[in-house]
Amino acid sequence: MRSISFNQIQSKNPLTNMYLGSFLLAISIFDVLIYAFFNTNILSFLPSKLSTFLPLVLGFIGLGIIRMEYSGIAILDKLNKNINTNNFNALLTLLIIFAFIKATPPSLSWMIFDANISGDTKEACTGTGACWTYIKVWFKRFMYGMYPNDLHWRINSAFILVIALGFVGYFFKENMKKYLALYYVIIYPIIAFLIIYYLISGGSFGLVWVETGAWGGLSLTFIVSFFCLIFCFPLGMILALGRRSNLPAVRYISVGYIEFWRGVPLITVLFMSSVMFPMFLPEDFFMDKLVRVIIAITLFEAAYCAEVIRGGLQALPRGQYDAAKSLGMGYWKMHIFVILPQALKLVIPGIANTFLALVKDTPLIFVVGLAEIAGMLALAKTNPKWLGFAMEGYIFAAIIFWIICYAMSKYSYNLENKYKTER
């Protein structure tokens, strides 16, 4: 309640206070701005310690003076209500504003004004800022890995086809709707696999064979996370049903499976796929490293998927089960026609979150030697012609991932809200 007593002393002449307070605040912000952008200190005639803290003190006093319960000026009232409720808040407000102003010029000049993007060699980077030339030259490698340059259209067209097929469900006619789940759970994964296999891998239809070792970059991230998602979903569904089954053997095996995979870190699972898996396969049965990694991540992610789906199954009211049983439906009939369609709709946001986690986990395959984007960065960083640009590379990758993950998290948040209101 300190703010009120503070105002009562000052409120004899509110207009003067307002002018004085705004003036002090303006001076303090102006000083910091000038110092940050033009490196001239207008308060330099004061002792150094005083001139450092003076803007803060001035701004603090200014905010203290203009703080009042009602002024009649819309902007001022908004200011007081949102960032200037008490002394502590005023101080934090000033600190945040000053930090923001101070951080702007160096980051702007590093990223834009002193940066270089022209040229094709390291020598083109003469500025003190970032060297975006490095990103420009390596861009194709970061996106497509070691995939031959003139064959990139194959990756692009495969992705476009797979995405287009993903939207086919929207155009299903009313009488086809019952096959929607069948399409997404079984037919779509198979078609997508065939497309990726024949287009990206090649080897038939007159396409040149490109071995998986050459795949890489961001496209590999997408391939791995996409396949893991579409394969882990059916497996997760079976495990979720198993965990809720009333048959003890089925239930314990499902629980054991889920708890095992949820208890180990992904990196050990990847190690397992690269060194332990080959031991478990029959002799002279060769399995590609990428395939092994996808299988391992699928097994791992299925456990998380199962928990999400179980949440959806548990959220359904008991009456749904009872009603289905009273119609004489058996276990499978009840689940396929009554329970799962409702439960799966409930878990769509949860699945989106799982997919988000999956995309964020995928760079880990770098550890077993698959060159997705983190791997390509490590490769580019140690290239003798391009030493010393680790910062640019990681910032570039971080921006890409941030955009993808942020968009996905917002999308899943919207889905969550959408389905919340529908029930």
Next chain:
Amino acid sequence: MNNKTKRIIPQLLTILFVVFVFGFFTFNAQVNMDNRGIDFGFGFLKQEASFDMQFTLLDYDGQDSYLWAYVVALLNTLLVSFLGIIFCTILGVIIGVARLSSNYLIRNSAAWYVEFFRNIPLLLQIFFWYYAALRALPLPEGAEPWFGVTYMTIKGYYIPAMIWQNLNIFMYCLIAAVVSIVFIRTYAKKLQEKEGKQLPLLYISLAILIILPGLSFLVGGVTLDFEIPVLKQLATTSYIYEGGVRLPPELIALVLALSLYTSTFVAECVRAGIQGISKGQKEAAASVGLTPNQILKLIIMPQALRIIIPPTTNQYLNLTKNSSLAAAIAYPDLVLVFAGTALMQTGKAIEIVGITMLTYLSISLAIAALMNWYNKKIEIKEK
């Protein structure tokens, strides 16, 4: 087909399937190992490890056994997790509370912090700190001291080492202090229930905590010296700091990235917990005449913690599992030392990966069991 067979057949089929898969894998593993001349067994744990580790908490050199290397590496993993948990809790609580601030700027800065660090893969964050940010630090000879005695350099963070004498006496005193505080607390609770008297518990506890270990310095012969790192020239251009403790850049990068990343999730848990308490609780407490401090301590915190702690523990568990990313920047943790170096040297893929997975699994299950016990304890008892 009666009901009983209907129940038995699917179970039998499932068990058969599992047995078949395991049998198939075991058979193949047997054949493969016979062909390559590898035998199964854990005897290698006693052999000499003959590799070195960059950073250890306990004494270790190449002549020690693989078993000892495992223990030392496990301790390194636990160290990273421990530091990460402490920092992510501090950061997470601050950010979580800031997200509910009435101040527009603070609220939004906190929200952007969460959105920013949550949406970048952890591995990239670790790489960024290790390869980009920490590489920009000065060389040892050019480093400015932080707080006067610590040096942040490209080769790591040098801090003063503590040299104790009679450390065990100090520890006994500390334990005695904690035990006596627990006793006093239970006594105070009884006193309050019986007679309604309240003891100034906080001051009493603080006094005991300061006086007892302090006494050990005066009477028990305990001494504490600091060994401050000093710059030393090795060759014309090569300098290091001698004395003190060096925290390697791998450790710093890992702890930084893990705590920044996990703190965003902890912040969300804290926010959900505080938001989960209805305003009526606070108002009811105030109307009974509790002071703001008492409201926070007796009404808000116990209820908020009930919501906050279970998901937060889950995040701690995730942090512990994510600490295995250490292998990507060569910090000698369990995965790098055991599933990396030891596996390369011995070739015992199944045993070593199995041990590593089981270790993490038992950590997870132990924490999960602890969590279930805690949940049972704090759950609202309904009559």
